[in-house]
Amino acid sequence: MSRVVRAGVWSVRWEVRTVAVCVALAGVALAAGVFVVGTGDLPISASEVVRVLAGQGDQVTEFVVTTLRLPRVVVGLLAGAALGLSGAIFQSMSRNPLGSPDLIGFTTGSATGALLQILVVGGGTAAIAASSVLGAVVTALAVYLLAYRGGVHGSRLVLVGVAAAATLEAFNAYLVTRAELRDAYEAAFWLTGSLNGRGWDQALPLTLAMAVLVPAALASGRWLSMGELGDDAAQALGVPVQRTRAALVVVGVGLAAVATAAAGPVPFVALAAPQLARRLTRRSGPPLVPAALMGAALLVVGDLVSLRLPVAVPVGVVTGVLGGVYLVWLLMSEGGKGRA
Structure with a gap:
């Protein structure tokens, strides 16, 4: 009886810790968003930003906040959440900390x-976003089919995805080198991942897509937890492993695709957010909500850092530097566990 009570106490403790971490991450993301809105050629204090968002303030400040700067923050929050959630799905499904959508192609x-839309076909923002989503879907389908051998296993999916990523990186570099200078500059800027110039025409479609994909991802938490036990154990518990895995790939790819279409291929957020969330919450199972909040916080804080640097740089440069350091630490820590 005491064991049951103790287990209940530990369960409550871990749930309280998870809720506290989620609240803290949401607070960090929102606070960073307020400072991002206040940063620019016309500096606005955080208190004034809050007043404008509450429906107060003069017309000029309201225009700057709600029309010019707020969409940037909305895109950053939603794209970061999408990347963190997508990373949590793929890392849990593959049972591999490197199984994130930016590393598996x-x-x-x-x-x-x-890039094909920018450099070959041509078109506006909407066409580029649509082609970006289509590129992710086609790549995911190709990786899934190549990894399918009587079913798709996590390790095989990661290996095939890494090979596909390397091939596509080379093809992307070829496209840029063959382009006209002006088009190559636009493509290179897009490839770094940036929130500059984002407006409601990017924020609203992303919001609608997230309204569909996030509930689907959260509903998969139970299946992901069972899948982490291994395919045989999951099947014994009644989980249709291959059908569930195919559905999870669709949701995870959708999240990564809409985030990339809105903000460009921002690196390492999908890789780092789930791992950091798992370490903070210290709970077993896929940290879906904490990973989403961590992704939002990482991307918006990175955007704030990029805006406050002496030389303006895209947010993808900031997350790339931080992510590279994190990846080295992750590989070293995992290597140390392997030697132990």
Whole structure:
């Protein structure tokens, strides 16, 4: 009886910790968003930003906040959440900390679709976004079919995805080198991942897509938890492993695709957010909600850092630097566990 009570106490403790981490991450993301809105040629204090968002303030400030700067923050929050959630799905499904959509080719395929639109076909923002989503879908389908051998296993999916990413990276570099200078500059800027110039025409479609994909991702939490036990154990518990895995690939790719279409291929957020969330919450199972909030916080804080640097740089440069350091640390820590 005491064991049951103790287990209940520990369960409550871990749930309280998870809720506290989620609240803290949401607070960090929103606070960073307020400072991003206040940063620019016309500086606005955080208190004034809050007043404008509450429906107060003069017309000029309201125009700057709600029309010019707020969409940038909305895109950053939603794209970061989408990347964190997508990373949590693929890392849990593959049972591999490196199984994130930016390393297994899906965001690279999304970038390929956008580059073909920019450099070959031509078109506006909507066409580039649509081609970006299409590129991710086609890449995911190709990776899934190549990894299918009587079913898709996590390790095989990661290996095939890494090979696809390397191939697509080379193809993307070829496209840029063959382009006209002006088009190559636009493509290179898009490839870094940036929130500059984002407006409601990017924020609203992303919001609608997230309204569909996020509930689908959260509903998969139970299946992901069972899948982490292994395919045989999951099947014994009544989980249709291959059908569930195919559905999870669709949701995860959708999240990564819409984020990349809105903000470009921002690196390492999908890789780092789930791992950091798992370490903070210290709970077993896929950290879906904490990973989404961590992704939103990482992307918006990275955007704030990029705006406050002496030389303006895209947010993808900031997350790339931080993510590279994190990846080295992750590989070293995993290597140390392997030697132990």
